Amino acid sequence: MSGFPLSQFASLPCPTQPFDGQTIIVTGANTGLGLEAARHFTRLNAAKVILASRSIAKGEEAARSIEETTGRKGVCEVWQVDLGNFDSVKKFTERAAKLDRLDVVCENAGIATGGAYEQMEGMESMIAVNVVGTFLMALNFLPILRKSGKKYGTVPKLVVTSSETHFWVWTLSACVVETQC
Ligand SMILES: NC(=O)c1ccc[n+]([C@@H]2O[C@H](COP(=O)([O-])OP(=O)(O)OC[C@H]3O[C@@H](n4cnc5c(N)ncnc54)[C@H](OP(=O)(O)O)[C@@H]3O)[C@@H](O)[C@H]2O)c1
DSSP states (O other), X not given: OTHHHHHTTOOOOOOOOOOTTOEEEXXXXXXXXXXXXXXXXXXXXXXXXXXXXXXXXXXHHHHHHHHHHHOOOSOEEEEEOOTTOHHHHHHHHHHHTTSSOOOEEEEOOOOOOTTOOOEETTEEHHIIIIXXXXXXXXXXXXXXXXXXXXXXXXXXXXXXXXOHHHHHHHHHHHHHHHHHO
């Protein structure tokens, strides 16, 4: 666990792999890690970067920021989606199915409520957004990515941003099991 605070001081390499001609979707792209990932994809020459955001206004602000810093205009599009609303997730992937190609989906949007209890879609909000909404979206994207891969002879990628706390849970459970044995 001590690795977490230390890791905050690590300097990360700046990505250099080009994404020429590719279409990329980043969820939670209006701020934080999602915004910076979208900025890198745009800088690295992606043809279309779809900023999936709960709020169109926040997404448009992010698009302006990316255009200013990369100098690439007309690359970012803002699409609305709310992962805590499963109809919204389905509409989003139906819209994505109409894209000519899709190369990368970064499912980055997520919440950590810090213990405040709220329900979405009849379940606890972190379960609804981080697990059910995220994997509903992932499963809906699989045929779209597969179709695009076949059409363009590429290997499309789907990634889900996770958390080191998952590793902590695994480590702690392993310790408990070992202690009990
Ligand atoms: N930063 C860390 O140290 C850390 C550690 C562990 C895991 N993570 C995970 O890494 C990812 C990005 O982290 P971050 O620090 O960049 O987070 P952040 O700054 O809080 O950004 C989260 C993004 O997800 C969006 N989002 C939240 N709920 C949503 C919903 N229901 N539907 C659609 N979008 C939603 C937010 O939109 P709004 O602006 O509209 O709220 C925002 O764009 C998250 O999944 C987070 O759980 C981060």
